Amino acid sequence: MLSYDSRANYELLGELRIPLSKLKDQYRHDEWFDLYDRSGHLAGGKIHLILQWIHSKAKYLSDVVKKWNDHIRMQQEDKSDYERDLKTLYEAFTSLVREYEKFKAKATTNLKVSQKGFSPVKGGLDRVDTMLTIEFPHLGTWGKAAFYGTLALLFLSLLGCFSRADYVDVSSL
Numbered sequence: 001m002l003s004y005d006s007r008a009n010y011e012l013l014g015e016l017r018i019p020l021s022k023l024k025d026q027y028r029h030d031e032w033f034d035l036y037d038r039s040g041h042l043a044g045g046k047i048h049l050i051l052q053w054i055h056s057k058a059k060y061l062s063d064v065v066k067k068w069n070d071h072i073r074m075q076q077e078d079k080s081d082y083e084r085d086l087k088t089l090y091e092a093f094t095s096l097v098r099e100y101e102k103f104k105a106k107a108t109t110n111l112k113v114s115q116k117g118f119s120p121v122k123g124g125l126d127r128v129d130t131m132l133t134i135e136f137p138h139l140g141t142w143g144k145a146a147f148y149g150t151l152a153l154l155f156l157s158l159l160g161c162f163s164r165a166d167y168v169d170v171s172s173l
Helices: 057-091 094-109 140-162
Strands: 002-004 010-012 029-036 042-051 111-120 126-134
Touching: 057 094
Parallel strands: none
Antiparallel strands: 002 010, 029 042, 111 126
8 A cells, every 4th residue: 555645655554364264155354454564564454345255256256146035035034933922822712702703793782772751941942852772681690799799898998098008107007
């Protein structure tokens, strides 16, 4: 490697030898190399080179195609692993999904709208009082009791949050 200054003097900074066997794989090599003086000692400088030697276009193209085929195969394997993992995760919830679908089908068929009647409103318009009721015949008596018990427990728990003491006196226990 030569250095150039404005007086047209060239100064040798160092030498570098790269064996072609290092580039035989036909890939692109992006490296920093050390520079050596003529006696083979480290000269203290470095040079950045990007090298690629394509000595056989057919071999190079077949290697590129092989590389991309391997990449595509790995992506397909990753995709199938991901799908298998998702299937494994969803297997635990298949019964819940089936029950939800049954519930949704029954809930839509059990919607009833009942009209209470007409009542006069100012301005001469009539208003219809309607009430939407949802029946859950598949729950049975125990299911309804559990549902209303859960609602009562939730309500009492919320009330309990407002009446709690800020501290607990352990010494009086």
